[in-house]
Amino acid sequence: MDHRSPLERVLRALALTAIVVFFMFPIFWIVLMSLQTNETILRSPPSMSFVPTLKNYAAIISGELDSNAGSMSIHFMNNLLNSVLLSVFSVALALLLGVPAAYAFARHKFRGSEDIAFTLLSFRFAPPLLVLLPLTLYFQALGLANTYLGLVWVYQLICLPLILWIVRGYFEDISPDIEHAYRIAGHGWFATFRKIALPLAGPGIAAAGLLAFIFAWNNFIFALVLASADKQPVTVGALAFVTASGIQYGQIAAAIVMSIAPTLLLALWAQRYLVEGLSLGAVKG
């Protein structure tokens, strides 16, 4: 493998460059746009020479946006806050529900355990609207429509299978003898769960939580169907933003950058676990 011809090296380098350009260019370009005024964006031909400005970000943060029809107030920061709240609470709930269940599935092969685990897995693959549309009617009846609680509950559709299946794998990797040893030493099952199983599966739980956060953050359809403007996360909020006429393009770009930055940074941090998480534990990275 090490005896590569010079031609092959050059071709390889070219291919790698093309790949990086293709996949990084859109992000790079949107970041550039977010640092420009409308005037420089609209120049033809497009150019990369401009004086960067943070005005777009300032406008987004203050909520006072310039448009060609004058100033209007859109609280994109509110969407950002919603994204944070929804993702954090969804993951917290999914961990609270999913980790004990994952432990039960990993340690006790009780009747129906596999069926339940696979039912949860199948949620990951069922068309979300199938559940969401009837749910809108139920939510209205239950008073859950347009509440954080209702949304957090529905977000379990994405977070719970992920956490359940990844964390279960980590629990299964712990030798049962280690837990038996702690029990025999005189500790109850809960102490064993807390002092042995949880710390040993800790990295896996953290990774699963992080991934669930990313998926919750990136979700679009749940909030589109179930949330009205004041509860919408960035994914839905940004869409409304674009369709609102006359907003400056730089500001849209700034909003997009602020919306994707958190998940990109988290992904960099959790990259070691991404392969495992994305394949629901089928492939180890």
Place this chain on the structure above:
Amino acid sequence: MSAQADMPVLRRSSRLSRTLLPYLLSLPALLVCIGILVPFVTAIYYSLQRYRMSQPWNRGMNWGENYLNFFTDSSFWNTLQVSLVYAGLTVGIELVLGLAIALLLQRRSRVNNFVSIMLLMPLMTAPALAALMFKLMTNPNFGILSYFMQLAGFQDFRWASSPDTALLTVILVDVWVYTPFIMILLLAGLRSLPTQPFEAAALDGVPRFEQFWRITLPMLSPYILTAALFRLLDSIQQFDIIYAMTQGGPGNRLMVFQVEAYLNFFQSTNVGRSAALLLILWAITYALSNVFVKNWLRLRERAKGGA
């Protein structure tokens, strides 16, 4: 016989409480399950009804009529066709590209690791937001991609706004977002393959191209299958990218299942038809997911054995 003074009385626990423990631990997750299964059953019920929210007086069971109507409903066949074409093209392109990139990055080196981390970025971008990014880049006034097209000699290339190129545009976004998914799965698969067959083949002087066909591809096939099925399951249900880009337009050019069902429900308030559409989609995904789960379990066992 009974407990002596220096022997603490043995604390007993009932057999029942021990059998119940795992159920209790998984009960909360189970309840959430049930909460989600109820709307599923409701959806089946709706799909068997004549049910428009705008005509509540006209509501009633019509049994299979919603489904039967699909046979003569050209917009249904359009939906089915668009969904299948979209899923087939995206997964096909992503597989070829993803495999090629994975092969290119197979060897562990600093550059390769850097590239594979960079490639995670599109995958971690919300698909809806990715669509918006491309919407900005394909804007006819200032979009950089429109400008490139102009340079390439395509005047007035209208991307998603033209029925001719709308599908191409959303596929481009899908490929941009999800190729890295297939790539990192296959890369992990490639790197987990045993090296002996390759060393043996190299010693025997088997050309590298032939090594790829005769060794790499067969050994990688479970990973390829899992990645492809995984993506197929998601792609046939694609909503975010298409809705954010064109809401199914122009016309009904991009009316895939979920977009069609969404618009049926919220715009034409035809709940019955919407539910029937989604159930057909569900049947397709259910069949696919059964195949998927089998492969996925096999890989999962292998990953655990190798760890």
Place this chain on the structure above:
Amino acid sequence: MSHIKLKNLVKRFKDTEVLSGIDLDVPEGSTLVLFGPSGAGKTVLLRCIAGAVEQDDGEVRIGGEDVTDVLPEHRGIGMAFQNFALFPHMDAFDNIASPLTACGKTADQIRAGVDTVARLLKIDHVLTHTPKALSNGQKQRTALARALVSHPKVLLLDDPLRNVDAKLRFEMRLELPRLLADQGATVIYVTQDYREAMALGDRIAVLDGGRIIQNGTPEEIYRRPATINIAKLFGDPTINLLDVVPQSDASGVYATLSDCRIQLDPGLSGNVGRECMLGLRPEALSFTTANEGVPVTIEAETPFNEKAVTLVTTLRKREILVSRPAETPAPASGTAHITIDPRDAVLFDRQTGVRLDPNGTSHAAEKAA
């Protein structure tokens, strides 16, 4: 008080029975060695006693009380695992201290308890290390210390010397009997090493295929093994096994080896004419200078430290091993004669592999003992 009694213990995994009706009685303060090949069910049996695995049938009694419904943490047992099962995220001190923290001891009591047992096992200098930083021998001692630290009345040791190197195993084999005696606990010790079994056990129970095949003192197991298999598992060099057909005449029952009579116990007269195997321990054979005894040809001699083993062949080319204390005289080559002490000969049914008891009761009596 800590007398262990198992009654008809049954454990199944799916459809296979891994323990089929185990009866066992371990008097308080004694050590029982569970001996058997891997897969015999030794580990599962230990886990049933500890409560880590629940039996499907039968009962476990500790100190006269049925503990079936007692959770493992309340059985008052100390256990050492074959793979050590140390808590990887805790240092050696916390590992050893874990049984003490469970019963609400003060920090001072815990420190004192851990220090005592750590000194005893010579690991007091590595208490701050995590398991990863410990050598195999230190891991094994840490696991043992954890089992001993709370002075449990019942000690279950699952092949604790399996995963340590030969030198350490040798040392521990010398150390352990004293250590266990000092504890005063009732001990069940699992091993696959017959020397360990002989050195440690007050009694040995031989387990195979989920059943106890023989339960007796080390002496009994060695001298009167219930089956050919057990005879082969105990002893090094392994027992000589020769096909014979017992015969009888006026002077009693005998078998012939190279035309020489080997007198057998008269109680075996019921087995005349049966296809049998004669088991002769190598150390029960000795060379003789006289011309009586079985004539053999010396093939090779292997000297060990404490003994020398000679391979000889009979007239019909049957191979026999003869063992004698080192430095005792023996012919070096050529032909020689060996004598056999008939009291050391054991006779097995060739078909069933079961030992034929001189009193005709086979080994059933011992099994019940």
